[in-house]
Amino acid sequence: MKNNLGSISLLVAFGGLVFFEVLLRMDILTHQGWKIVTAGFEAATIGGFADWFAVSALFHEIPIPFVRKHTNIIAKNREKLTEGIVDLVTNKWLSPDVIAEKLNEVDLAKIILDFIQQPKNQQNAISLIQNIVLKLVDELDNPRFADALQKILKDQVSSIDLASPLGAWLQKSIKNGDHHQIWELIIEETGKSITNPETKTLLLAKLKEAAEEYSEKGFFKKTALFLAEKSGGIDLNLIADDLLLKAKELMSDAKTDANHPIRSKFDDWMLGFAQQLTSGDEKSINLIENLKERVMQHVEEEKVIHTLLISSKETLTAQLQNNETPLMQFLISNLNRMLVDLREDPAAQQKINIYIRETVSELLVKFHSEIGNMVRSSMMKLNNKELVEQIEDKVGNDLQYIRLNGAVVGGIVGVILALLKLL
Known part of the structure; x- marks a missing residue:
């Protein structure tokens, strides 16, 4: 009903005009008042028709001579219309100031x-x-990432002064006795290594090598060694067992006695080394620097960083599932x-x-210009027919009130003019 409102108003006005004009010409209606009514319908018809033309000319081409070029206004002026809408959106409705003002109102x-x-x-x-x-x-095991991380680590380690902090830490640990647990752990592991069959095999090899070197120092030494071995005076296997047993007993005593001479002597040496580090002794510092280089060289050669990254990737992937x-x-x-x-x-x-x-x-x-570009791009994608249809679909129904108002206002003006003629 709403989209036909203009047409209905024009039809009513034109129908009223024809109806009353016919009755007047047939002298069925003779009173002067009916002429005023007819004049009203006549003016309403003119107003409704004029507004029909105005509204229709916006969207469509009307094939009327001389005025045809003034119709289909939207399609013919789409560039101006587009730029006008772009300007309205970017500089009025969605200008930076307007958006900023709205943002300030929102928490x-x-x-x-x-x-x-x-x-x-x-x-x-x-x-x-x-x-x-x-x-x-997923990119942790990328070789390039591992190489980059290794280079960063190497540069950082090279620039770090480990000597002074390490020296201070060693002095504090030894003076407070914090290192005793480490000592006990080292001694315990050393004791386990002593009882390892491979240790005895290595020791026997060294004893045999020493015996051979001794025998090569002269005929009498070689003869004495030969007679000792044949008579059982020298049993390398027994000597190895005795040496390992004494070493194990020594490690056991050192583990239970914090004041054992071996531990005390090593503590004194470590304390002196720590003092040299903190005092800036060149030889001690070079030792630490060489150690850093060897560690980083080992890390690089064994691809430690890459291995750690692969392991980390597997662990993190499982944790993120x-x-x-x-x-x-x-x-x-x-x-x-x-x-x-x-x-x-x-x-x-x-x-x-x-x-x-x-x-x-x-x-x-x-x-900000991208807002206008988006509006412009969206409108340029439409051909003339699609553009007109979209605009007409949105505002066409409301424009019918213009046609209705044209008919009503025209009718009222027609009645007023007719009344003025009678005065």
């Missing part, structure tokens, strides 16, 4: 917090974080704690608001 931090704290959205955020971290983890793993539980609990702390911290919320507003404002100024 963006609160909106973000409310959004994230909803269970569904929080799960989506966690899933997003998982996906991002998984993509990063679901929300029940220790790593994900740690991340989720910290995320919840951070959100609670942020909600209770108005100052932090204000900083977030300021940051978002300033960032958005900067982006708007920098890329």
Whole structure:
């Protein structure tokens, strides 16, 4: 009904004009008042027709001589229309000042917090974080990343002064007795190595090598060694067992006695070495520097960094597979704690608001022309017919009131003019 309102009003006006004009000419209606009514319908018809033409000329071409070129206005002026809409949108409706003003009225931090704290959205955020971290983890075993990380580590280690801190730490540990547990661990492992069959095999080989070297020093020594071995005076296997047993007893005594001479002597040496490090002794410092270089060389040759990254990738990938793993539980609990702390911290919320507003404002100024470009691009994609149909679909129904108003106002003016003629 609404989209036919203009046509109905024109039809009523024209029908009324014909009806009363016929009755007047047939002298069925003779009173002067009917002429006023007829004049009203006549003016209403003219007004309705004129507004029909005006509205229709916006969207369609009307094949009327002389006025045809003034119809189909939207299609013929689409470039001006497009630029006008672009200017209106970019400089009036969505200008940087307008958007910034609206942003200042909104508590963006609160909106973000409310959004994230909803269970569904929080799960989506966690899933997003998982996906991002998984993509990063997937690149951990990239050889180029390992090489870059190794270079960074090497540069950092090379520039670090380990001598002074190490010397200070050694002095403190020895004076406080903190190193005794390390000593006991070293002695225990040494004791285990002594009882290892491979140790005895190595010791026997060294004893045989020493015996051979001794026998080569002269005929008499070789003869004496030969007679001793044949008579049982020298049993290398027994000597090896005795040496290992004495070494094991020595390690056992050193482990239980913190003041054992071996431990005390080594502590004194370590304390002196620590003092040399802290005092800047060149020889001691060079020892540490050489140790650093050898460690980094070993790391590089054995591809330690790459191996660690591969292992880390496997571990992290497994930890990121679901929300029940220790790593994900740690991340989720910290995320919840951070959100609670942020909600209770108005100052932090204000900083977030300021940051978002300033960032958005900067982006708007920098890329504001893109808004107009998007509007322009969207309109240019439409051909004339599609453009006219879209505009007509949105405003065509409301324009019918123009036609209705034209008929009504025309009728009223016609009645007034007819009354004036009678005066």
